[in-house]
Amino acid sequence: MSGSLTVSGMGDLADQFDAFLIDQFGVLRDGRGPYPGAAETLSRLKQAGKRIIILSNSGKRSAENDRRLAALGFDPRSWDWFLTSGEVAWRILRAESVKAKIGVPRKCLLISRDGDTSPLDGLDLERTERGEDADFILLAASEGDVYPLSYYEALLAPAAKRGVACLCTNPDKIMLTRTGTAFGAGRIAELYEELGGTVRWIGKPFADIYRTALDFLDDIVLDRICCIGDSIEHDIAGATGAGLKSVLVTTGILETVSDDGRRALFVEHGAMPDFIMPKFIW
Structure with a gap:
């Protein structure tokens, strides 16, 4: 070209x-x-x-991705650092928690994949499953190959209505799955903006x-x-x-x-x- x-x-x-x-x-x-x-x-x-x-x-932290790639046959000595958007976001959230010194943990609605909680592990945050009572949303991954976009709309609409901020740690709008492509976390973040919510984007x-x-x-x-x-x-x-x-x-x-x-x-x-x-x- x-x-x-x-x-x-x-x-x-x-x-x-x-x-x-x-x-x-x-x-x-x-x-x-x-x-x-x-x-x-x-x-x-x-x-x-x-x-x-x-x-x-990847909304997963660096260590999770290190292990996954090694399990696929890649030599861990062949890279110096596996840096993910999830790792960057975790460091940002840790720094914010230390600076704020909040006595009561904030409630986080974590949207991830495969039951991954690594984006929250080690942080002074309380997890919630509901958009109605979340203090903020951490959008780390999509299960667009399992759920339709309407599932995420129903989950997120109450939070958007309340003006809850969202941190998207995986801006990819399309993801590769075993059966082809599906909508990624970035598309869910776009949906949240369409619902009137605000998104801070972390990653490429x-x-x-x-x-x-x-x-x-x-x-x-x-x-x-x-x-x-x-x-x-x-x-x-x-x-x-x-x-x-x-x-x-x-x-x-x-x-x-x-x-x-x-x-x-x-x-x-x-x-x-x-x-x-x-x-x-x-």
Whole structure:
């Protein structure tokens, strides 16, 4: 595509950068499991002496994702940090709790997946299952493959009516599942805004997660850091906003989108990748 250089794999790029921020879903794996060759490519990149952060719009905290990726056959030594939007949000909530020193714990309506409570673990918060009495909403994940959007509307409408703030820690509007795609937590957050609620977005393409990652890589200049992802709206736009180079892989959510369709998305989101790669291979 015009303006983006097409490369065949990471072997074409490794020497140009000292650090990589690599998306999880759509680059390393999908809802069924790892992409062929992804684990080997990640290990080879680390063996080449690169600093690697896996940067994910997962509402789960970092340690939960470390364990999950290792269980899929990825070598935990092949990344330096698995940084998730859930981890960034947890740190923000912890700092706010310490600063506020509130005597009575706030009630949080946690919307997560697979019974995951890690976004709240260790925080002085009380969990509620009802929008009617929540003090705030933590929107960490979607079960859009289980429940229709109307389920979330009924759950959230009472909170929106009361002006309860929502923290969305997974801005992805589409998620990859074992059976295909479904609406993600970002779509639920949009619904909350449509209901009149306010949302603070944490994760790609927003600044907090990039600020945290770059603090970790503070000894590396920006033009030697490259982001790799499958979403123009999140990965490529986020990299552009952070002043970083980027690679768009054509796996993941855009796998069936034509070249013309991708060009239209570049225009829509005001971001174009520096490189396009068919998949995360060496």
